[in-house]
Amino acid sequence: MDWPSLNQTVLMGKVTDLTRIQWDNGDVTARLTICTKKRVLRADGNGFTLGHSFHQAEVTPGDRVFKEAWEGAVVLVRGELDTFPWLPQGSTTEINRTVLRASGYQLIHTSAKPRTVPKTTLQAKRPFQKEP
Numbered sequence: 001m002d003w004p005s006l007n008q009t010v011l012m013g014k015v016t017d018l019t020r021i022q023w024d025n026g027d028v029t030a031r032l033t034i035c036t037k038k039r040v041l042r043a044d045g046n047g048f049t050l051g052h053s054f055h056q057a058e059v060t061p062g063d064r065v066f067k068e069a070w071e072g073a074v075v076l077v078r079g080e081l082d083t084f085p086w087l088p089q090g091s092t093t094e095i096n097r098t099v100l101r102a103s104g105y106q107l108i109h110t111s112a113k114p115r116t117v118p119k120t121t122l123q124a125k126r127p128f129q130k131e132p
Contacts, residue, residue, distance in 0.1 A: 009100055011036060011055055012076040012108065015069055018118040020062065030062030030118075031099075032069075034077065057100040065105060066118065072111030078104035 017033035033056055040051035057077045059065050069075055079102035086097035 007080045008078065009081050010076065010078045011057060011100060013037070013055070013074065015071055015073045015075055015111070016054065018065075018070055020066065020118045020120040021058070022120055022122050024122075024124045027060060028062045029058050029060045030065035032057045032059065032065070032075065032077065034075065055100060056098075057102050059102040059105045068107045068110070070111055070113070070115050070118070072113040073107060074109040076104075076106045076108055077102045 011034050013034040013036035015032050016035045019031040021029040021031055023029065033054055036053050036055065038051050038053055039048045041047075042049050057079065059077065065075075077100060079100050081098055082101050083096050083098045085094045087094045
């Protein structure tokens with residue numbers, strides 16, 4: 001039996017890190033690290049306190065993101081969660097990394113911090129791309 005399924009996630013939070021990814025075919029992707037607020041149980045078990053979660057989202061094409069958002073901006077990103085194996089630098093153990101591949105992006109509030117140029121990384125192939 002088949003069942004309905006939907007993989008859509010909406011994140012709204014503050015940009016804590018922004019990276020420009022230059023692919024070998026010329027495409028540009030913006031990788032955002034977004035901080036979201038959440039309620040967490042206090043360590044002593046008496047009530048709740050404010051906590052934070054950090055999420056990564058990739059927006060392609062990323063040109064619009066670099067014009068509008070930088071560290072401190074509040075953004076809304078919608079898309080599909082994708083998990084792929086990742087080997088952190090200096091590690092011998094591969095871990096699963098989850099990234100939101102954005103299909104929608106909207107700037108909610110601009111940053112009060114001065115605009116900075118994002119760091120750029122060069123990558124040859126998207127890790128979630130299937131081989132032909």
